[in-house]
Amino acid sequence: xxxxxxxxxxxxxxxGITAVDGVSFEVHEGEILGIIxxxxxxxxxxxxCVLGQLTPSEGEVRIDxxxxxxxxxxxxxxxxxxxxxxxxxVFPQLSVRNNLILAGQEHQGTMASRLFGAADAGLGGAAxxxxxxxxxxxxxxxxxxSLSYGQQKLLDAAMAFMAGPRLVLLxxxxxxVNLTMLASLRERLQTYHAERKATFVVIEHQMEFxxxxxxxxxxxxxxxxxxEGLPQDIRKNPVVIEAYLxx
Amino acid sequence: xxxxxxxxxxxxxxxALVLPQFLKGYxxxxxxxxxxxxxAALGLNLTLGYAGQVSLAQGAFVxxxxxxxxxxxxxxxxxxxxxxxxxxxCFGVGWILGYPALRVQHHYLAFVTLAFNTLVFxxxxxxxxxxxxxxxxSGVMRPVLLGWSTGKxxxxxxxxLGMMALVAxxxxxxxxxxxxRAFVALxxxxxxxxxxxxxxxxxxxxxxxxxxxxxxxxxxxxxPLVQFIEPNSxxxxxxxxxxxxxIVGGSGYFFGPFLGALIAVLLxxxxxxxxxxxxxxxxxxxxxxxxxxxxxxxxMVERALxxxxxKRVPPAPTxxxxxxxx
Numbered sequence: 180x181x182x183x184x185x186x187x188x189x190x191x192x193x194x195g196i197t198a199v200d201g202v203s204f205e206v207h208e209g210e211i212l213g214i215i216x217x218x219x220x221x222x223x224x225x226x227x228c229v230l231g232q233l234t235p236s237e238g239e240v241r242i243d244x245x246x247x248x249x250x251x252x253x254x255x256x257x258x259x260x261x262x263x264x265x266x267x268x269v270f271p272q273l274s275v276r277n278n279l280i281l282a283g284q285e286h287q288g289t290m291a292s293r294l295f296g297a298a299d300a301g302l303g304g305a306a307x308x309x310x311x312x313x314x315x316x317x318x319x320x321x322x323x324x325s326l327s328y329g330q331q332k333l334l335d336a337a338m339a340f341m342a343g344p345r346l347v348l349l350x351x352x353x354x355x356v357n358l359t360m361l362a363s364l365r366e367r368l369q370t371y372h373a374e375r376k377a378t379f380v381v382i383e384h385q386m387e388f389x390x391x392x393x394x395x396x397x398x399x400x401x402x403x404x405x406x407e408g409l410p411q412d413i414r415k416n417p418v419v420i421e422a423y424l425x426x
Numbered sequence: 427x428x429x430x431x432x433x434x435x436x437x438x439x440x441x442a443l444v445l446p447q448f449l450k451g452y453x454x455x456x457x458x459x460x461x462x463x464x465x466a467a468l469g470l471n472l473t474l475g476y477a478g479q480v481s482l483a484q485g486a487f488v489x490x491x492x493x494x495x496x497x498x499x500x501x502x503x504x505x506x507x508x509x510x511x512x513x514x515x516c517f518g519v520g521w522i523l524g525y526p527a528l529r530v531q532h533h534y535l536a537f538v539t540l541a542f543n544t545l546v547f548x549x550x551x552x553x554x555x556x557x558x559x560x561x562x563x564s565g566v567m568r569p570v571l572l573g574w575s576t577g578k579x580x581x582x583x584x585x586x587l588g589m590m591a592l593v594a595x596x597x598x599x600x601x602x603x604x605x606x607r608a609f610v611a612l613x614x615x616x617x618x619x620x621x622x623x624x625x626x627x628x629x630x631x632x633x634x635x636x637x638x639x640x641x642x643x644x645x646x647x648x649x650p651l652v653q654f655i656e657p658n659s660x661x662x663x664x665x666x667x668x669x670x671x672x673i674v675g676g677s678g679y680f681f682g683p684f685l686g687a688l689i690a691v692l693l694x695x696x697x698x699x700x701x702x703x704x705x706x707x708x709x710x711x712x713x714x715x716x717x718x719x720x721x722x723x724x725x726m727v728e729r730a731l732x733x734x735x736x737k738r739v740p741p742a743p744t745x746x747x748x749x750x751x752x
Contacts, residue, residue: 256623257623271614281624
């Protein structure tokens with residue numbers, strides 16, 4: 180079966196520094212792959228290379244078997260690849276509802292048909308469902324910028340799912356979120372995964388979150404893969420412990 | 427639009443229709459100028475206010491539109507055809523001017539567009555074989571449309587007002603479509619917009635092109651209004667004045683440019699009672715306005731209304747300290 184995401188021998192250098200050094204992995208349909216590693220291990224650079232924000236120095240990325248290396252992020256999104264960002268990236272002056280409609284509208288028809296079509300691009304119902312699913316109904320008409328940090332994190336995640344993506348890459352979804360909101364976010368992601376058989380790749384520092392959410396974990400250190408396996412095995416892996424604790 | 431906004435809107439329309447009946451020639455001319463420049467300011471508000479692309483070239487597009495219309499009419503073209511050509515030419519040139527915006531932003535983009543404005547001014551001044559240079563083009567006729575002559579000031583005012591209303595309605599409709607949301611996304615967070623499938627390149631070019639074409643339309647209305655055009659009218663001062671209209675009215679507010687244009691056209695006239703000091707008084711008024719109302723007059727009104735609403739209905743308690751680390 181063709182993997183949803185296939186990364187082969189990916190390398191990214193910035194001058195003399197190699198941030199990602201020959202990383203290869205696959206993600207299959209319905210999997211939740213966690214990518215962990217100490218600060219500076221190349222996780223975000225890897226993400227940005229996969230998502231078209233950076234052009235890899237070497238190697239190849241394939242989505243559903245099709246080469247996508249060097250494609251622009253908007254073209255990747257139209258292929259069904261969606262993402263969240265490490266730092267909050269919502270549109271603060273648009274309402275929660277409009278943030279969600281915006282997140283899906285470019286998948287509806289052509290640019291010209293969107294100009295002459297419905298104001299909500301036919302996504303009013305889908306946005307309402309997503310608002311309900313992520314429990315944002317009470318703030319649906321508020322500007323996103325006026326929401327609390329945790330609510331904005333939920334909105335950020337909801338936006339990534341709005342177009343019904345085939346693959347979602349979540350960059351530190353738990354970053355800066357308190358424990359209550361974190362549990363809510365994890366539970367929403369698990370429910371979405373169970374209902375839609377969605378495929379996730381998650382970068383995260385919060386180990387409990389990773390262990391509870393992911394079906395497989397990949398560990399990076401100094402730009403290389405040092406371990407890969409089930410969460411419970413990774414937790415006990417001495418190479419991983421040494422990379423994290425440095426002894 | 428809430429009830430208060432609807433009442434204000436209706437009153438403005440009635441005033442715009444009735445007031446000129448009681449004005450003399452110069453008053454009607456000023457109101458016509460307001461309608462004409464509002465169209466250019468609407469275009470700049472789209473490019474700058476909604477899509478977040480700094481442009482100091484809107485005056486140049488008014489110039490291109492005005493010269494295109496005037497030259498084509500002198501060559502015997504009917505006004506509607508000249509009008510459409512002005513808009514299309516500015517759309518095309520605006521599209522090309524949008525390309526630098528794909529590479530540079532903010533003050534760098536401001537300088538690119540400023541240089542373009544200077545370039546257009548130099549072409550209008552130096553290419554005498556085409557533009558008649560500093561002598562300008564005089565005797566631009568006001569059109570006769572379906573047997574209705576717009577030659578008299580009042581008739582031309584109503585024609586300008588109608589064109590402004592048509593442009594505003596089309597823009598309102600576009601901004602309510604997914605395109606409007608996309609333009610705001612471009613302004614607020616282009617990286618996130620790109621990751622959500624928005625072709626930011628195409629929307630940036632489109633924002634420049636549509637905004638510029640409105641500048642062209644404004645120019646095509648301007649030439650028959652003043653009936654004499656020359657390069658100095660379209661130098662940098664006009665671009666700065668249009669920018670002032672957008673900022674003072676409220677950048678990114680749909681009705682901001684109308685109010686901004688009204689102030690920029692009328693305030694200098696009202697301040698003429700100060701005789702030689704009117705420019706000083708005008709500059710001071712603008713500086714005070716920017717210092718105290720940086721979001722423009724519409725931004726100020728919106729904030730005041732929001733504060734009043736919050737006073738009436740206190741917000742529901744929310745969870746505090748949800749963010750555990752920066």
